[in-house]
Amino acid sequence: MKSKYVSLPKGVSESQFDAAIAKFAGVLGADNVLTSLERLASYMKIMIAEDAAKHAPSAVLMATTVEQVQAIVKICNAYKVPVWTISTGRNFGYGSAAPVERGQVVLDLRKMNKIIEVDPVLCTALVEPGVTYQQLYDYIEERKLPLMLSMPAPSAIAGPVGNTMDRGVGYTPYGEHFLMQCGMEVVLANGEVLRTGMGGVKGNNSWQVFKWGYGPTLDGIFTQSNYGICTKMGFWLMPKPPAYKPFSIKYDNEADISEIVELLRPLRIAQIIPNAVVIANALWEAGSANVRRADYIQTPGATPDSVVQKIKRDKNLGAWNVYAALYGTPEQIAVNWKIVSEVVRKSGKGKLITQEEAGETQPFKYRAQLMYGVPNLQEFGLYNWRGGGGSMWFAPVSQARGSETDKQAKLAKAILNKHGLDYVGEFIVGWRDMHHIIDVLYDRSNEEETRRAHACFSELLDEFEKRGYAVYRVNTAFMDRVANSYGSVKRDVERKIKRALDPNGILAPGKSGIRI
Numbered sequence: 001m002k003s004k005y006v007s008l009p010k011g012v013s014e015s016q017f018d019a020a021i022a023k024f025a026g027v028l029g030a031d032n033v034l035t036s037l038e039r040l041a042s043y044m045k046i047m048i049a050e051d052a053a054k055h056a057p058s059a060v061l062m063a064t065t066v067e068q069v070q071a072i073v074k075i076c077n078a079y080k081v082p083v084w085t086i087s088t089g090r091n092f093g094y095g096s097a098a099p100v101e102r103g104q105v106v107l108d109l110r111k112m113n114k115i116i117e118v119d120p121v122l123c124t125a126l127v128e129p130g131v132t133y134q135q136l137y138d139y140i141e142e143r144k145l146p147l148m149l150s151m152p153a154p155s156a157i158a159g160p161v162g163n164t165m166d167r168g169v170g171y172t173p174y175g176e177h178f179l180m181q182c183g184m185e186v187v188l189a190n191g192e193v194l195r196t197g198m199g200g201v202k203g204n205n206s207w208q209v210f211k212w213g214y215g216p217t218l219d220g221i222f223t224q225s226n227y228g229i230c231t232k233m234g235f236w237l238m239p240k241p242p243a244y245k246p247f248s249i250k251y252d253n254e255a256d257i258s259e260i261v262e263l264l265r266p267l268r269i270a271q272i273i274p275n276a277v278v279i280a281n282a283l284w285e286a287g288s289a290n291v292r293r294a295d296y297i298q299t300p301g302a303t304p305d306s307v308v309q310k311i312k313r314d315k316n317l318g319a320w321n322v323y324a325a326l327y328g329t330p331e332q333i334a335v336n337w338k339i340v341s342e343v344v345r346k347s348g349k350g351k352l353i354t355q356e357e358a359g360e361t362q363p364f365k366y367r368a369q370l371m372y373g374v375p376n377l378q379e380f381g382l383y384n385w386r387g388g389g390g391s392m393w394f395a396p397v398s399q400a401r402g403s404e405t406d407k408q409a410k411l412a413k414a415i416l417n418k419h420g421l422d423y424v425g426e427f428i429v430g431w432r433d434m435h436h437i438i439d440v441l442y443d444r445s446n447e448e449e450t451r452r453a454h455a456c457f458s459e460l461l462d463e464f465e466k467r468g469y470a471v472y473r474v475n476t477a478f479m480d481r482v483a484n485s486y487g488s489v490k491r492d493v494e495r496k497i498k499r500a501l502d503p504n505g506i507l508a509p510g511k512s513g514i515r516i
């Protein structure tokens, strides 16, 4: 018999679910319990190469208080209903707002959006999960606080809690967001509320300034996991520097990539360049500047090199395009700029471009904004390149060495092109590590291309793993697959922790491949 629900949780009958829904409505009010297809539609809109039905939620719950979240997990335990938590729900290319498994109830915390405290003296913030970067940016600007945010590219609409819980990154010197997190409030599966770090000490005021507390430091186990629901997060903000100098370096040849990393890594590790150094390829530059593939070529499949060369010439793009910035007083910047520009000049390669030279041109403008913590959505231009709304991030991590780059770029390009897709990629020198971020862009409205994109992603994972690489984060279609890359002992420990903290397995079963 056809259910009145869009989907049902695994092992839960319709009548049991009716009873759970009535309980949820008792806690949240009927308006905050969504079950109709119409109201669930936006939670089912995924960009990954799988059938949306595989990730269809059974209901969405909108909570506004910690007590409501506590009551929800108790109902979930009673009725064995699995619950998938989102904060601002903009995890595009990693699964969006949809759950990892069909039938999970989505707990949407976007209405819990209080900025609890911003301390301009100690440069800290404490926020609820629904707070967006735009909201926090406006708060800081309206009060003229001398603080700077760090945010991912979908800045305006995403938020610090969701991004940090998934260990996302930004582009200022505070861009490794989990490193800058300080103090968490977490609702556990049994409904208890845990405060990490100094948060459990009565009368203590150091929750947002001292990360470690006493005994085991627990914050990390709640990120990219399913051990608790974060209801408050503290983090550090960078004091707004008196001066700022973003710059770009354009390299004409694909073969230059190895030398670029060797040149810039020492400056990055020594903090002369204090933010992550982005090295974007020509198609990434083109896409984020709103170039459409269809304007150059109508035939499907991988874009020929000759066309990429033409786009490079037309749009004045490098084969590799470096973005980084200097921060501090004008005197500090002058000293560091001398060091950076000398290194580039001596190498005899690369064209340095300053903000004055770039003016309002894209993609320089949005990169400069992101490196200064100003929200914008320019990078969504990548989705116009091929069109059709398909995107999956492939993000292997390696040492920040030049010798890592060329072989990875060639391998990725060969696999993508074999599946009729393009290599749209960037390397990001975080500190000592390097993230190779590839946007697997495809037309999701085309079933055959969607199948190819899925096979392509699988092959990328396999071939990179054979060479000792693993990704730092992955979309909901491949979570078990990637958990395997990290070894059976780690999986076993994760399962033991899961069983101890969440014996009924109600919190996001399947997140990062973790289940009871």
Ligand SMILES: Cc1cc2nc3c(=O)[nH]c(=O)nc-3n(C[C@H](O)[C@H](O)[C@H](O)COP(=O)(O)OP(=O)(O)OC[C@H]3O[C@@H](n4cnc5c(N)ncnc54)[C@H](O)[C@@H]3O)c2cc1C
Pocket: 085, 086, 087, 088, 089, 090, 091, 092, 093, 094, 096, 097, 109, 129, 151, 152, 153, 154, 157, 158, 159, 160, 161, 162, 163, 165, 166, 167, 168, 169, 170, 228, 229, 230, 231, 379, 380, 382, 511
């Ligand atoms: C063009 C483009 C560029 C992008 N660039 C970047 C980038 O530069 N850096 C980057 O990091 N990402 C990037 N992304 C990916 C993604 O959009 C961002 O990471 C975004 O911040 C995630 O969405 P969110 O902040 O709304 O988090 P959410 O979707 O709310 O949360 C992400 C995940 O964290 C977990 N989670 C969320 N809240 C909680 C909670 N309260 N308790 C427990 N678990 C929770 C859930 O598993 C959830 O699926 C990009 C995406 C696009 C489309």
